[in-house]
Amino acid sequence: MSADPEAIRLTPAVIPVTGGYDGRAATTAVKVGVGQAAAAVARVSDRGARIVAVTIALIWHLAIALPAVLSARTQLAVPQVVLGAWLLVAAVGLLAGVRLLRDTPLPTPPLVGLLLAVDVAVFATVGRAQLFSPANWVWGTLAWFFLVVLWGRPVRWLLALLAAHAATALTAVVLHDATGAADLARAAMALYGTSSLPVAVFAGALMLGLLLRDRAASAAASNVMLAEREAAERARGERRDRLAVVSDAATEVLTELAQGRADPSDPDVQRRCVRAAARLRRLIAESDDVPHPLLHELRAAADLAERDGLSIDLVTIGTPPPLSVQVRRRLVEPLTATLADERDWARLTIVANPDEVVVSLVVPDRAGPDATGGQPEQGDGQVEYLYERDGEIRWTQTRWRR
Numbered sequence: 076m077s078a079d080p081e082a083i084r085l086t087p088a089v090i091p092v093t094g095g096y097d098g099r100a101a102t103t104a105v106k107v108g109v110g111q112a113a114a115a116v117a118r119v120s121d122r123g124a125r126i127v128a129v130t131i132a133l134i135w136h137l138a139i140a141l142p143a144v145l146s147a148r149t150q151l152a153v154p155q156v157v158l159g160a161w162l163l164v165a166a167v168g169l170l171a172g173v174r175l176l177r178d179t180p181l182p183t184p185p186l187v188g189l190l191l192a193v194d195v196a197v198f199a200t201v202g203r204a205q206l207f208s209p210a211n212w213v214w215g216t217l218a219w220f221f222l223v224v225l226w227g228r229p230v231r232w233l234l235a236l237l238a239a240h241a242a243t244a245l246t247a248v249v250l251h252d253a254t255g256a257a258d259l260a261r262a263a264m265a266l267y268g269t270s271s272l273p274v275a276v277f278a279g280a281l282m283l284g285l286l287l288r289d290r291a292a293s294a295a296a297s298n299v300m301l302a303e304r305e306a307a308e309r310a311r312g313e314r315r316d317r318l319a320v321v322s323d324a325a326t327e328v329l330t331e332l333a334q335g336r337a338d339p340s341d342p343d344v345q346r347r348c349v350r351a352a353a354r355l356r357r358l359i360a361e362s363d364d365v366p367h368p369l370l371h372e373l374r375a376a377a378d379l380a381e382r383d384g385l386s387i388d389l390v391t392i393g394t395p396p397p398l399s400v401q402v403r404r405r406l407v408e409p410l411t412a413t414l415a416d417e418r419d420w421a422r423l424t425i426v427a428n429p430d431e432v433v434v435s436l437v438v439p440d441r442a443g444p445d446a447t448g449g450q451p452e453q454g455d456g457q458v459e460y461l462y463e464r465d466g467e468i469r470w471t472q473t474r475w476r477r
Contacts (some may be wrong), residue, residue, distance in 0.1 A: 203251045
Protein backbone atom coordinates (compact mmCIF):
# COMPACT_ATOMS: atom_id res chain seq x y z
CA MET A 76 0.00 0.00 0.00
CA SER A 77 3.02 2.28 0.35
CA ALA A 78 6.27 2.92 -1.41
CA ASP A 79 9.60 4.02 -0.03
CA PRO A 80 10.78 6.99 -2.10
CA GLU A 81 14.39 6.11 -1.43
CA ALA A 82 13.86 2.64 -2.88
CA ILE A 83 12.56 4.03 -6.15
CA ARG A 84 15.08 5.26 -8.70
CA LEU A 85 14.36 8.95 -9.08
CA THR A 86 15.25 10.13 -12.58
CA PRO A 87 14.43 13.81 -12.88
CA ALA A 88 15.09 15.69 -16.11
CA VAL A 89 18.77 15.51 -17.06
CA ILE A 90 20.53 18.86 -17.19
CA PRO A 91 22.37 19.21 -20.51
CA VAL A 92 25.96 20.35 -20.21
CA THR A 93 27.26 19.77 -23.76
CA GLY A 94 28.04 23.13 -25.27
CA GLY A 95 27.64 25.14 -22.09
CA TYR A 96 25.48 25.51 -19.07
CA ASP A 97 22.08 27.22 -19.27
CA GLY A 98 20.81 28.47 -15.89
CA ARG A 99 17.21 28.92 -17.07
CA ALA A 100 17.13 25.43 -18.57
CA ALA A 101 18.59 24.04 -15.35
CA THR A 102 15.88 25.72 -13.26
CA THR A 103 13.21 24.26 -15.54
CA ALA A 104 14.87 20.85 -15.27
CA VAL A 105 14.78 21.05 -11.46
CA LYS A 106 11.06 21.82 -11.43
CA VAL A 107 10.19 19.15 -14.00
CA GLY A 108 12.38 16.52 -12.32
CA VAL A 109 10.98 17.15 -8.86
CA GLY A 110 7.39 17.06 -10.13
CA GLN A 111 7.93 13.84 -12.08
CA ALA A 112 9.62 12.05 -9.19
CA ALA A 113 6.96 13.10 -6.67
CA ALA A 114 4.15 12.11 -9.04
CA ALA A 115 5.76 8.72 -9.70
CA VAL A 116 6.01 7.90 -5.99
CA ALA A 117 2.45 9.12 -5.38
CA ARG A 118 1.17 6.87 -8.19
CA VAL A 119 2.96 3.82 -6.79
CA SER A 120 1.63 4.47 -3.29
CA ASP A 121 -1.92 5.12 -4.47
CA ARG A 122 -1.97 2.03 -6.68
CA GLY A 123 -0.84 -0.14 -3.78
CA ALA A 124 -3.58 1.26 -1.56
CA ARG A 125 -6.18 0.65 -4.26
CA ILE A 126 -5.15 -2.98 -4.57
CA VAL A 127 -5.44 -3.42 -0.80
CA ALA A 128 -8.89 -1.81 -0.63
CA VAL A 129 -10.32 -3.82 -3.54
CA THR A 130 -8.82 -7.07 -2.24
CA ILE A 131 -10.24 -6.61 1.28
CA ALA A 132 -13.69 -5.72 -0.03
CA LEU A 133 -13.97 -8.69 -2.39
CA ILE A 134 -12.41 -11.26 -0.03
CA TRP A 135 -14.60 -10.12 2.86
CA HIS A 136 -17.66 -10.26 0.64
CA LEU A 137 -16.82 -13.71 -0.71
CA ALA A 138 -15.22 -15.48 2.26
CA ILE A 139 -17.30 -14.09 5.15
CA ALA A 140 -20.59 -12.69 3.86
CA LEU A 141 -21.51 -15.38 1.32
CA PRO A 142 -21.12 -18.43 3.63
CA ALA A 143 -23.15 -16.63 6.32
CA VAL A 144 -25.97 -15.83 3.88
CA LEU A 145 -26.06 -19.37 2.48
CA SER A 146 -26.05 -21.03 5.90
CA ALA A 147 -28.92 -18.86 7.19
CA ARG A 148 -30.97 -18.52 4.01
CA THR A 149 -33.90 -20.52 5.40
CA GLN A 150 -34.13 -18.16 8.38
CA LEU A 151 -34.14 -14.95 6.34
CA ALA A 152 -37.42 -13.10 5.82
CA VAL A 153 -36.84 -12.69 2.05
CA PRO A 154 -33.71 -14.69 1.19
CA GLN A 155 -34.03 -13.96 -2.53
CA VAL A 156 -33.56 -10.23 -1.94
CA VAL A 157 -30.64 -10.69 0.45
CA LEU A 158 -28.81 -13.07 -1.91
CA GLY A 159 -29.64 -10.99 -5.00
CA ALA A 160 -28.31 -7.88 -3.28
CA TRP A 161 -25.11 -9.80 -2.45
CA LEU A 162 -24.66 -10.68 -6.14
CA LEU A 163 -25.34 -7.09 -7.20
CA VAL A 164 -22.74 -5.70 -4.79
CA ALA A 165 -20.22 -8.32 -5.93
CA ALA A 166 -20.71 -7.11 -9.52
CA VAL A 167 -20.29 -3.50 -8.41
CA GLY A 168 -17.09 -4.42 -6.58
CA LEU A 169 -15.64 -6.18 -9.63
CA LEU A 170 -16.51 -3.28 -11.92
CA ALA A 171 -15.10 -0.67 -9.55
CA GLY A 172 -11.98 -2.73 -8.85
CA VAL A 173 -11.15 -3.21 -12.52
CA ARG A 174 -11.67 0.47 -13.30
CA LEU A 175 -9.63 1.57 -10.29
CA LEU A 176 -6.68 -0.64 -11.19
CA ARG A 177 -6.81 0.66 -14.77
CA ASP A 178 -6.93 4.29 -13.58
CA THR A 179 -10.32 4.72 -15.22
CA PRO A 180 -12.73 7.20 -13.59
CA LEU A 181 -15.68 5.64 -11.77
CA PRO A 182 -19.33 6.70 -12.19
CA THR A 183 -19.45 7.50 -8.48
CA PRO A 184 -23.00 8.95 -8.03
CA PRO A 185 -24.85 5.97 -9.62
CA LEU A 186 -22.75 3.46 -7.70
CA VAL A 187 -23.30 5.28 -4.41
CA GLY A 188 -27.05 5.37 -5.02
CA LEU A 189 -27.05 1.65 -5.83
CA LEU A 190 -25.16 0.74 -2.66
CA LEU A 191 -27.49 2.82 -0.48
CA ALA A 192 -30.50 1.12 -2.10
CA VAL A 193 -28.94 -2.29 -1.36
CA ASP A 194 -28.34 -1.18 2.23
CA VAL A 195 -32.03 -0.35 2.70
CA ALA A 196 -33.23 -3.50 0.91
CA VAL A 197 -31.12 -5.92 2.96
CA PHE A 198 -32.01 -4.35 6.31
CA ALA A 199 -35.69 -4.50 5.34
CA THR A 200 -35.69 -8.15 4.24
CA VAL A 201 -33.19 -9.86 6.54
CA GLY A 202 -35.76 -10.32 9.33
CA ARG A 203 -35.70 -9.68 13.07
CA ALA A 204 -34.03 -12.98 13.90
CA GLN A 205 -31.02 -12.35 11.67
CA LEU A 206 -30.75 -8.59 12.18
CA PHE A 207 -27.46 -8.79 14.10
CA SER A 208 -26.17 -12.06 12.66
CA PRO A 209 -23.42 -12.43 10.02
CA ALA A 210 -26.19 -13.19 7.50
CA ASN A 211 -26.99 -9.47 7.58
CA TRP A 212 -23.79 -8.91 5.61
CA VAL A 213 -24.28 -5.16 5.05
CA TRP A 214 -23.12 -4.51 8.64
CA GLY A 215 -19.53 -5.50 7.92
CA THR A 216 -19.13 -5.56 4.16
CA LEU A 217 -20.84 -2.55 2.69
CA ALA A 218 -18.42 0.00 4.22
CA TRP A 219 -15.54 -1.51 2.20
CA PHE A 220 -17.49 -1.05 -1.02
CA PHE A 221 -18.22 2.53 -0.02
CA LEU A 222 -14.45 2.92 0.26
CA VAL A 223 -13.85 1.45 -3.20
CA VAL A 224 -16.43 3.51 -5.11
CA LEU A 225 -15.35 6.72 -3.36
CA TRP A 226 -11.62 6.23 -3.97
CA GLY A 227 -9.92 9.51 -4.75
CA ARG A 228 -12.75 11.59 -3.30
CA PRO A 229 -12.45 13.71 -0.15
CA VAL A 230 -12.72 11.87 3.18
CA ARG A 231 -15.88 13.79 4.06
CA TRP A 232 -17.70 11.96 1.27
CA LEU A 233 -16.97 8.62 2.92
CA LEU A 234 -18.01 9.96 6.31
CA ALA A 235 -21.31 11.21 4.85
CA LEU A 236 -21.99 7.83 3.26
CA LEU A 237 -21.20 6.00 6.50
CA ALA A 238 -23.55 8.37 8.32
CA ALA A 239 -26.31 7.45 5.87
CA HIS A 240 -25.51 3.77 6.45
CA ALA A 241 -25.74 4.29 10.24
CA ALA A 242 -29.08 6.07 9.85
CA THR A 243 -30.41 3.17 7.77
CA ALA A 244 -29.21 0.63 10.33
CA LEU A 245 -30.70 2.47 13.30
CA THR A 246 -34.01 2.91 11.46
CA ALA A 247 -34.08 -0.83 10.81
CA VAL A 248 -33.34 -1.51 14.49
CA VAL A 249 -36.32 0.64 15.50
CA LEU A 250 -38.65 -0.82 12.87
CA HIS A 251 -37.71 -4.39 13.89
CA ASP A 252 -38.44 -3.42 17.50
CA ALA A 253 -34.89 -4.19 18.62
CA THR A 254 -34.67 -1.19 20.94
CA GLY A 255 -33.51 -2.91 24.10
CA ALA A 256 -30.30 -1.81 25.74
CA ALA A 257 -28.45 -4.91 24.59
CA ASP A 258 -29.67 -4.52 20.99
CA LEU A 259 -28.75 -0.84 20.86
CA ALA A 260 -25.29 -1.64 22.24
CA ARG A 261 -24.85 -4.36 19.60
CA ALA A 262 -25.88 -1.93 16.88
CA ALA A 263 -23.47 0.74 18.13
CA MET A 264 -20.59 -1.74 18.33
CA ALA A 265 -21.37 -3.09 14.87
CA LEU A 266 -21.41 0.37 13.33
CA TYR A 267 -18.20 1.42 15.05
CA GLY A 268 -16.33 -1.80 14.38
CA THR A 269 -17.25 -2.04 10.71
CA SER A 270 -16.80 1.66 9.85
CA SER A 271 -13.65 2.68 11.73
CA LEU A 272 -11.28 0.41 9.79
CA PRO A 273 -12.37 1.56 6.28
CA VAL A 274 -12.10 5.18 7.40
CA ALA A 275 -8.63 4.53 8.80
CA VAL A 276 -7.50 2.86 5.56
CA PHE A 277 -9.00 5.65 3.44
CA ALA A 278 -7.47 8.50 5.45
CA GLY A 279 -4.20 6.65 6.00
CA ALA A 280 -3.71 6.00 2.28
CA LEU A 281 -4.33 9.66 1.55
CA MET A 282 -1.92 10.92 4.21
CA LEU A 283 0.73 8.35 3.33
CA GLY A 284 0.55 9.40 -0.32
CA LEU A 285 1.05 13.05 0.63
CA LEU A 286 3.98 12.25 2.92
CA LEU A 287 5.66 10.07 0.30
CA ARG A 288 5.13 12.77 -2.33
CA ASP A 289 6.87 15.31 -0.09
CA ARG A 290 9.76 12.96 0.65
CA ALA A 291 10.17 12.11 -3.01
CA ALA A 292 10.09 15.77 -3.98
CA SER A 293 12.80 16.56 -1.42
CA ALA A 294 14.97 13.65 -2.56
CA ALA A 295 14.54 14.55 -6.22
CA ALA A 296 15.31 18.21 -5.57
CA SER A 297 18.50 17.28 -3.75
CA ASN A 298 19.45 14.88 -6.53
CA VAL A 299 18.85 17.33 -9.34
CA MET A 300 20.59 20.19 -7.54
CA LEU A 301 23.68 18.02 -7.20
CA ALA A 302 23.47 17.29 -10.92
CA GLU A 303 23.05 21.00 -11.62
CA ARG A 304 26.15 21.87 -9.61
CA GLU A 305 28.14 19.19 -11.39
CA ALA A 306 26.92 20.44 -14.76
CA ALA A 307 27.83 24.01 -13.86
CA GLU A 308 31.35 22.95 -12.88
CA ARG A 309 31.82 21.07 -16.14
CA ALA A 310 30.41 23.99 -18.12
CA ARG A 311 32.77 26.37 -16.33
CA GLY A 312 35.69 24.26 -17.47
CA GLU A 313 34.43 24.20 -21.06
CA ARG A 314 33.88 27.94 -20.99
CA ARG A 315 37.39 28.48 -19.62
CA ASP A 316 38.82 26.42 -22.49
CA ARG A 317 36.78 28.34 -25.04
CA LEU A 318 37.83 31.67 -23.53
CA ALA A 319 41.44 30.54 -23.81
CA VAL A 320 40.98 29.92 -27.54
CA VAL A 321 39.38 33.32 -28.07
CA SER A 322 42.06 35.01 -25.95
CA ASP A 323 44.82 33.32 -27.93
CA ALA A 324 43.42 34.74 -31.18
CA ALA A 325 43.15 38.23 -29.70
CA THR A 326 46.58 37.96 -28.08
CA GLU A 327 48.17 36.94 -31.37
CA VAL A 328 46.91 39.96 -33.30
CA LEU A 329 47.63 42.36 -30.42
CA THR A 330 51.16 40.98 -30.09
CA GLU A 331 51.79 41.48 -33.79
CA LEU A 332 50.52 45.06 -33.52
CA ALA A 333 52.66 45.74 -30.47
CA GLN A 334 55.79 44.33 -32.13
CA GLY A 335 55.17 46.21 -35.37
CA ARG A 336 54.69 43.05 -37.40
CA ALA A 337 51.11 44.05 -38.30
CA ASP A 338 49.88 47.29 -39.84
CA PRO A 339 46.76 48.74 -38.17
CA SER A 340 45.67 50.22 -41.52
CA ASP A 341 45.75 46.81 -43.22
CA PRO A 342 42.12 45.67 -43.89
CA ASP A 343 43.06 42.07 -43.11
CA VAL A 344 44.44 43.08 -39.71
CA GLN A 345 41.32 45.14 -39.03
CA ARG A 346 39.09 42.17 -39.88
CA ARG A 347 41.11 39.92 -37.55
CA CYS A 348 40.60 42.42 -34.73
CA VAL A 349 36.88 42.68 -35.40
CA ARG A 350 36.47 38.91 -35.49
CA ALA A 351 38.34 38.47 -32.22
CA ALA A 352 36.25 41.19 -30.58
CA ALA A 353 33.00 39.66 -31.96
CA ARG A 354 33.87 36.23 -30.62
CA LEU A 355 34.74 37.62 -27.20
CA ARG A 356 31.55 39.71 -27.11
CA ARG A 357 29.41 36.73 -28.08
CA LEU A 358 31.13 34.52 -25.49
CA ILE A 359 30.17 37.05 -22.82
CA ALA A 360 26.61 37.49 -24.13
CA GLU A 361 25.79 33.79 -24.31
CA SER A 362 26.11 33.40 -20.52
CA ASP A 363 23.82 36.34 -19.66
CA ASP A 364 20.57 35.37 -17.93
CA VAL A 365 18.01 37.06 -20.20
CA PRO A 366 14.52 36.03 -21.38
CA HIS A 367 15.63 35.35 -24.99
CA PRO A 368 19.37 34.49 -25.09
CA LEU A 369 19.51 34.01 -28.89
CA LEU A 370 18.16 37.51 -29.56
CA HIS A 371 20.50 38.89 -26.92
CA GLU A 372 23.55 37.35 -28.60
CA LEU A 373 22.52 38.53 -32.06
CA ARG A 374 21.86 42.05 -30.79
CA ALA A 375 25.29 42.04 -29.15
CA ALA A 376 26.89 41.11 -32.49
CA ALA A 377 24.85 43.76 -34.32
CA ASP A 378 25.78 46.37 -31.71
CA LEU A 379 29.47 45.64 -32.12
CA ALA A 380 29.15 45.89 -35.91
CA GLU A 381 27.37 49.25 -35.60
CA ARG A 382 30.16 50.57 -33.38
CA ASP A 383 32.56 49.80 -36.23
CA GLY A 384 30.49 51.95 -38.59
CA LEU A 385 28.31 49.29 -40.23
CA SER A 386 24.72 50.29 -41.02
CA ILE A 387 22.67 47.28 -39.94
CA ASP A 388 18.93 46.54 -39.88
CA LEU A 389 17.76 43.96 -37.32
CA VAL A 390 14.31 42.45 -37.92
CA THR A 391 12.74 39.98 -35.47
CA ILE A 392 9.59 37.98 -36.22
CA GLY A 393 8.28 35.68 -33.49
CA THR A 394 9.84 34.56 -30.22
CA PRO A 395 12.57 31.90 -30.20
CA PRO A 396 11.98 28.84 -28.00
CA PRO A 397 14.53 27.89 -25.31
CA LEU A 398 17.71 26.66 -27.04
CA SER A 399 20.89 25.14 -25.68
CA VAL A 400 24.11 27.12 -25.75
CA GLN A 401 25.54 24.81 -28.40
CA VAL A 402 22.59 25.32 -30.75
CA ARG A 403 22.67 29.09 -30.24
CA ARG A 404 26.40 29.12 -30.92
CA ARG A 405 25.95 27.25 -34.19
CA LEU A 406 23.16 29.63 -35.22
CA VAL A 407 25.14 32.80 -34.46
CA GLU A 408 28.81 32.09 -35.31
CA PRO A 409 28.53 31.94 -39.12
CA LEU A 410 26.73 35.29 -39.17
CA THR A 411 29.16 37.06 -36.83
CA ALA A 412 32.06 35.88 -39.01
CA THR A 413 30.38 37.45 -42.06
CA LEU A 414 29.52 40.65 -40.18
CA ALA A 415 33.16 41.08 -39.20
CA ASP A 416 34.12 41.49 -42.89
CA GLU A 417 31.49 44.11 -43.76
CA ARG A 418 31.79 47.91 -43.82
CA ASP A 419 28.76 49.18 -45.79
CA TRP A 420 25.41 47.74 -44.70
CA ALA A 421 23.78 44.51 -43.51
CA ARG A 422 20.28 43.17 -42.88
CA LEU A 423 19.86 40.59 -40.12
CA THR A 424 16.51 38.76 -39.88
CA ILE A 425 15.32 36.32 -37.22
CA VAL A 426 12.12 34.35 -37.87
CA ALA A 427 11.12 32.05 -34.98
CA ASN A 428 8.32 29.77 -33.85
CA PRO A 429 8.24 26.96 -31.24
CA ASP A 430 9.59 24.37 -33.71
CA GLU A 431 11.92 26.35 -35.96
CA VAL A 432 14.33 29.29 -35.89
CA VAL A 433 15.76 30.84 -39.07
CA VAL A 434 18.51 33.50 -38.91
CA SER A 435 19.44 35.22 -42.19
CA LEU A 436 22.09 37.81 -42.99
CA VAL A 437 22.26 39.77 -46.25
CA VAL A 438 25.32 41.92 -47.04
CA PRO A 439 26.64 43.45 -50.27
CA ASP A 440 28.89 41.23 -52.30
CA ARG A 441 32.40 42.30 -53.05
CA ALA A 442 35.52 40.89 -54.59
CA GLY A 443 37.55 38.59 -52.44
CA PRO A 444 37.24 35.26 -50.67
CA ASP A 445 34.31 34.20 -48.53
CA ALA A 446 34.34 34.97 -44.84
CA THR A 447 36.41 32.44 -42.98
CA GLY A 448 34.91 30.52 -40.14
CA GLY A 449 31.40 30.72 -41.57
CA GLN A 450 30.68 27.01 -41.63
CA PRO A 451 29.29 25.98 -38.21
CA GLU A 452 30.87 23.19 -36.21
CA GLN A 453 29.48 19.71 -36.73
CA GLY A 454 26.67 18.73 -34.40
CA ASP A 455 23.56 16.62 -34.27
CA GLY A 456 22.18 17.89 -37.60
CA GLN A 457 19.52 20.12 -36.07
CA VAL A 458 21.20 23.30 -37.38
CA GLU A 459 21.49 23.74 -41.17
CA TYR A 460 23.86 26.19 -42.85
CA LEU A 461 23.35 27.88 -46.24
CA TYR A 462 25.61 30.39 -47.98
CA GLU A 463 25.18 31.99 -51.41
CA ARG A 464 26.60 34.94 -53.38
CA ASP A 465 25.57 36.27 -56.78
CA GLY A 466 27.84 39.22 -57.36
CA GLU A 467 25.48 41.71 -55.76
CA ILE A 468 24.72 40.29 -52.33
CA ARG A 469 25.95 37.60 -50.00
CA TRP A 470 23.29 35.62 -48.21
CA THR A 471 24.04 33.56 -45.10
CA GLN A 472 21.35 31.53 -43.32
CA THR A 473 21.31 29.19 -40.35
CA ARG A 474 18.20 27.17 -39.55
CA TRP A 475 17.27 25.12 -36.48
CA ARG A 476 14.42 22.60 -36.50
CA ARG A 477 13.14 20.70 -33.51
